[in-house]
Amino acid sequence: MSLNNFLWKLFMSRVARKHGFVDPMVLFSRLVRFSQPSEVAAPTELLRATAVLHARGLVNSQAIQHNLDWVWPYWVNRQFDPRDDAFVPRAFSLTHINLTHRTWTALGLPDSPETPLVDPRGLVTPFWDGWSIDGWIMRKSDVVVPSHKKTVEQKLDIHEQGYAVITKIKDENTELCINSRLLKSEQQKEMCYTCYQLKGQGSLVISVRPYNPEGISFIESIDVLEGQAALLINNEHKIFFDRQWSKCLLSNYKNGDVVHRLDEDGGLKHVKCPVGLATAAVVFLNPTQEELEVNVTVPLKSDKQKKSCIVRDSSNKSSWTKALEKTPILKIPDQKFQHLYDVAVRTLFIHTAEDVFAGPFVYKRFWFRDAAFILNALLSLGMFDRVENRIQQFPARQKISGYFLSQEGEWDSNGEVLWLLERYSRLSHRRLEDEVYESALKGAQWIIKKRLRDNLNKPHSGLMPAGFSAEHFGPNDYYYWDNFWSMAGLSSASYLAEKAGDNKSADRFLSQSQQLKSCVEKSLQIVANRLERLAIPASPYRRLDSAAVGSLAAGYPLQLDSQKNTRLIDTVNYLMDHCLVEGGFFHDMSHSGINPYLTLHMAQVLLMLNDPRYLDLMTAIARFSTDTGVWAEAMHPRTKGGCMGDCQHVWAAAEWVMMIHHCFIREEGEKLVLCSGIPEEWIKDEKMISLGPVRTRHGKLALDIILSQDTIEICYTARWHTQKPEMEVRFTDDRLKNKKINLVEV
Template identity: 30%
Template sequence: MSVEEKQIGFAGRVKSMIVEAAIERVTKKFGIQKSAVRNMKSFIKLLGMDGSAGDTPREFLALIADMWSGFLLTPFAQQQMQGWVLPYWLAQQSLPSSQSFIPNGHSFLECNITHRNWTGVGLSGFPNEAVVDPRGLVTPWPFAPSVDVWVRVGDQVACPSETDGVKQELEGGIPVVRTTFEAFGLECVITTFVSPLAGIPVTLTSATVSNPGADAVRASLVVSVRPYNPESICAINELSYDAGARTFTANGNVFVYLGQKPSAIMLSDFEHGDVAQQLRDSARERLSEGTTSVAEPIGLSTGAAIFDLDLSGGESVKICFACPLSAETHPPFNRMLPERDSGNIVEKALEEQHANWAELISKGMSINVPDETYQKAFDVNKAFLLLLFDGRSITPGVSTYHMMWFRDAAYLIPALERIGHADMACDILRTYPEKQAADGFFCSQSGEWDSNGQAMYTLINHYRMTGDSSFLKDMYPSLMRGAGWIKETRQLNLPTDDPRRGLLPSGISAEHFGMIDVYYWDDLWTICGLREVAFAARELGFKSDAIFADEIADEMWRALEASWAAVEKRLGRKVLPTAPGRDIDSGSIGVISAIYPLNLMTPQEERMANTLREIIDRCFYRDTFYHGIAHCGLNAYLSLHIAQCLLKSRDRYAFTIFESLMSMATPTYTFPEAINPLTGGGAFGDGHHGWAVCEFINFLRNVMLMEEGDRLAILKLSKPEWFAPGNIIEVKNAATFFGEVSYSVNCANLAATFNLPGSFERPPAAIELNVPFEITSCKVDGRSVKVEPHARSLEVPPDARKVVVKLAR
C-alpha cells in the first residue's frame, strides 16, 4: 500500500469506491466515454481537488467567481457584438490583422491575455482604487462595468479604443492618468484621479475637448456606460438614468454622476445594439426617445450622455463626471459636485491631489542618480507603493489582486519600511495576530504553508528596521504560536528515505510553481522565519525559546539537505528544483528565495550557482524571466528576484535585466504580473501588479545601499557613466538595519568623493564602497589607506565621513 493510500485511510477508500460507482452510473446513462472520465480524473488529481494532496485555498472562490463568470460570458457575448465599440484589448483580440488576435474556436473562456494593462488611481491609506486602461477607459472598482469617453462630429464617432496614436502618461509622476487622442481635427484630453469630496473619496474624470483650428466646429462629447472592463465582458442587466440627479445607475449601483446637464441621454439594450451604432447611424432603430431605464436579461445594456459643443477656433470645453469607488455606495454627488461649479471643484481637487502627493512623496527615502531610467523607476514606483497602502492592509494589485497575502506582503512591507514609512508598515503588521488561527497558523489563504515563515520574517524585519522593542514584545506571543504550528505541521510520519520527510505538507504554495506539491519555497521561508523568531527570543532574553526555534530550523535544514541529496542522486547533478520530484524548470524560481530575500544561501554555493545558471539558460527570453507555469509570460517581479541574486555577486547582468524590463513598461510605468512576449501587453494577473512595484523599489534601493550581514554596502553595482565628471549620486533618508542613512558621491575626472554619515543609530561593522573603475589610491578623512591591486571596492570604518578614491578610468 502506498503512503498516499495509508494517509487516505479506510473511510477514504470507501468514499472513493462510492464515488467511482456513481460516476460509472452517470457515464453509462449519458453515453460518456471512459476517455473523458480519465481526463477529468487526471485534471482533478492535478488540482488536488480529490483531497489526497492538501488543501486548495477556499478563499479564492469569490475571486474565481468574479473572474471566470466574466471569462465565460465574454466569448459568447463578443460574437454577438459585431459593430460595437469594444474595449481596446478585446478589439485587438477580435481583429484578424492584429498580432493580438485570439480565435475563439473550441474555447468556452476568453479574457484579456494580450493587453492586460491598467493604471491604478486612488489615495494612500484608503482601501479602494479605480483603474484606467491604456485607452482611458475608467473602471471604478474591480470587475465593474466601465465608463468611456468619445468625440462625435456629425455621424462620425472617435473612440480611443479604435483610434491610433492615443497617448497616455502620469501627471507629475503621481497616480493621475492623462489620456489624449485626436478626433477629426479636435483634441480630447481625459484626466482621471481620485480625490475626497466632502470627505468621501471618489473617482473624478475631466474630459477637455479643444479646437486647435481657426474655424468653428460643432461636435459632441459622449460619456458612455459600457458592459465590460479590462478583464472581460461584464453584464449590465439593469441600467437607468435619473435626470434630476444626473446619475446613471447600473445593476442597482450608483455608477456615474455627471457634473453638467447633458444635451441628450441614450439607453440601449441588446436587441437595439450599442449606443455607438445609433450615434453613427441616425436611421438605426433605437429605444423610444425619453427612455430612462433598460432591463436586459443578456446583460448587454449601454448608455450615453451626449454633450453638444459649439467650439470656436482655439476654444476648449471641459466636461466632468464622478464615480463611487465601490458598489452599493451612494455618495451625495449633487451636493459634492453641483452643476454650477463642477468644473472648478474638479480642477481644485486635482490641484490638491498634486500637492498632497508631492508632500507624501517628499518624505522618506529619495535618490538622485544621473540616469533617467533608474531615477524614474524609483520615483514613480515609490508613489505607486504608497498607493497600495490601504490603511490596515497592503495589496499586490489595484484590481484583480486587491486582497491580502502574507506572501506578497513579505516583499511589499519591507519596501514600505525602506522608503521611510515604517509607520504605515506598523499599522499593517499590528493586524497580523488577528489573522492567526488558534493553532498558530497565519492564514490569508488555506493550503498555503509558506505564510507562517513570511509573517514571522516580516514582523521581525520591522524590528530590525526600527529597533522598536515594544512592538517586538507585543508580537512575541504570536511569533511563538507560529513556531509551534510549524513544529506540529512538518511531515515526520514518512519513511526515512522519502525526500519529503521533515518538510511541510503538500499545498498550492505560491500558486506559480505548479499543481499541489511539496515545495521547497515553503520550507525555505519557514526556516528563515524560525531563525528570525530565535533572534527575537534572544533579543528579549528568552533563551529557551531561542533554542526551541533554532532546533526546529536546524532539523528542517537537515531535512532539506537530505532531500537535495536525493534530488542529486535522481538527476545526476547538483541543482535545486522547486519540489523533490521535479527537474529544473521555471518553477525553480522559488528556490532562489534562499538568496533573496532570505539570505540562507549565497549565489556562489555550488547547488545554487548551478540552479541560477540553468534558470537563466532555460527560462530567459529578451533578458527577462519567462515563466511557463500558471503565470505564463515575462514576469517583472521574478526577473528582479534573479537580478537581486546577481547584484549580490556584482554581476552586471542584473542591470541588463532591469533595463530590459524598463523597456517593456507601459507609458505610465506600470507592469502586469506577466507580459505577453508577442504583444508586449499584459498576459496574466493584475494589470498594475503591486509585487512588481515593490521589487523595483527593493532592487534600486539595494543598488544604492544594502545590508550584508553586519556591513553596509554602498553602490554594489553602478554604471561608469554615472561617475562622469560633475555628476552627483545621492541617497537621502534611507532606512536600514543600522538606522537612517544619507550619503552623496561627487564625481570628478579621476576621483570620486564619498560623503558618508559618520555616525549611526546602530553602527555597522564596516562600510563597503564600490565603484565601476579600478581604485588607484584612497584617503579616509585625510589619511591614506592601503588599496589592493585592481580593487573596485574597499571597506572603511563606520565613523568615516569623507572618502576620496582616485580612479583609473
C-alpha cells in the same frame, strides 16, 4: 474517507455516467497522480477565484463575438483581430478572457482603499469589478473611439497633479485629453474624477459601458435624473456632469449599442435591459469648435439623496505630498528607472491604506506571501507606522493551530511572516506588541509540527509536506521554496524570542532551523547526484525548469548562505541560459509570460554575486513596463501587455523599490555594501546621484555620489541604532573598479 464523502462521490459519478459525461471522480483521480501526495489538492480560494474568472469569460463568449459592431474595450479589439499579434483563436475555448492586454492602472490616494482603474485607452472603471465610462469624438462622418486606436499617448503624472492618469487621443485635427484622478469631496468622501478636454473639430461623447478591462459587467438600468446633469446606474450609483449636455441617448441589448444611435434626438429618461447590456451616450455638441471641457465625477459611496458633487481639486496632490515627505528620495539620470521608482513607491502606498493588497482589481485581496515582500519594501522606505498597523492585523488571520492561512495547502506563509517580523524589529528598532509576539511563537511551533519525519529515507525526509504553490511552480510537491522560507522563519523566531528574553524558545527555534537546514542539505546532495550538477530544482523530484527560480529565495531575500554559494550560482546561470525571453524571465508554469518580480529576484542574486548581468535584467524589465510605469504579474512577450494576474502588480513594484535601494545600499550579513549596483552611465557626466535616507538593520543611511575626474566621492549621512557597521564600497561595473574611492561622512 467519511461515509458522507463516499456517498457524495458515488452520486456524482453515477449522475455523470448516466448523462454521458466523463466521470469527474475518475478524472480527478488521474489529475492528482501528477502531484506528490498532499493534504490539499488545490486551495478552495484559488478554485473560487478561477470559477469567477471563467464565469465572466463564459459571459464574454456569449456577448462579444457575435456583436463585434459594438464598442468594446481595447483588449477585445486587439485579441479578436486576426491581423493582430494579440489574436487568440477562440475555436474550442469555452471562455473568452483577456490574455494579452491586462495592463490597467489604478487611481488612488495614500490613505484610501479605493482603486478605480484606467485601461490603456482611457476607459475609466470607477468601482471594483464594475461598469465603465468612455470618451469619444463625434464628427459628421464618423466616431473616433479610443479603444480602436493602435497608438495613443498615456502617462501617469505624479508631479504636477499628485497622481493622475492622462490619456491623449489624436485624430487628424482633433485631440481628446482624458485626465483621471481619485479626489475627495468637502466631506472627505472619495470621488472618481475625470476631466475630458476636446480640442479641434467634433463633439464630445461620454458613454456608459457595461464592461471593464476583464469583460462584461452588467448594467440593467440607466436613469436620467430630473433637474440634474446626472445619470443613475443600476439604481445605485450616480454619475455627475459639471455642465448640461446637448442630448442624452439610452439603449439596451435588444436595440443595440448606443454608438449606432448618436444621430437620434434622444429624450428617453429611462432604460431597462434584462440582458444587462444597457448603454448610454451623453453628447456635448461643439458647433463653435472651441476647446470643450467636461468634468465627470462619480461618488464611490452610494448616496441617492446627493444632487451635486463638489470635489477638492487639491486633495490629491496634498495627500501625496504629506504621505511621501519622509520617504527616500532618488536622483539618477536614467529617467526611465527614476520614473519607475517614483511610481512604485506610490503603488505601495495605494495598496496598503487599510490592508495589504496584491493588486487593485483581480488581486485586491490579502496573501501573506505578497504582504511580506510589500511590507519589507515599506520598511526600507521607513514607513514603520504603516507596517506596524498592517502587522497588527496578522494574529486575526492566524488559525488556532498557529497556521498563518492565506490559502489552504501552502506551507510558506509562516516562514514569511516570521521573517517579516524580524525585519520589522531590526529596521524599526521597536519591540513587537505582545499579541503579535505570541502569534509569532505559535507560528514557529506550527512549522516545527508541520515538518515531516527526518527518518523517512526519502529525498523529502524532514522537509515541509508537499503543497500547492501559488507561485505556480507546478503540481503539489515538496518545494524547496517552502523549506527555505520555513528555515528562515525559525531563525527569525529565534531572534524574536531572544529579544524578548525567552532564551529557551530562542535556542529551540534555532536548533529546529538548523535541523531543517541539515535535511535540506541532504536532499540537495541527493538531487545533485541525480542531476549531475549543483543547480537547485523546484523540488527534490523535479528536473531543472523555470520553476527553479523559486529556489533563488535562499539567496534573495533570505541570504541563507554565503554569496559564494555554488548552488546558487549554478541555479541562476541555468535560468539565464534557458529561461530568458526578450531579456526577461519567462515562466512556463501558468504565467506563460515574462514575470517582472521573479526577473528582479534573479537580478538581486546576480548583484549579490557581483555579476554585472543584473543590469541587463533590470533594463529588460523596465522595457516591459507600461506607459504609466507599472507591470502586470506576467507580461506578454509580443504584445508587451499583461497576460497573467492583476496589473499595477504590487509585488513587482516592491521588487523595483528594493532593487534600486540595493544598487546603492545593500545588507550582506552584518555588513553594508555600498554602490554595488551603480553603473558608470549614472555618474560619468560628473553629476551627483543620490538616494536616501534608506532604512537598514543598522539604522538609516543616505548617499550622495559624484565622479570628480578619477575619484568617486561618496558622501553619506547616517543615524545608526547602535554602533557604526562595517561598510564596503564594491562596484560591480568593471569600468568603476579602478577609480579612487573617497568615502566621507557628512
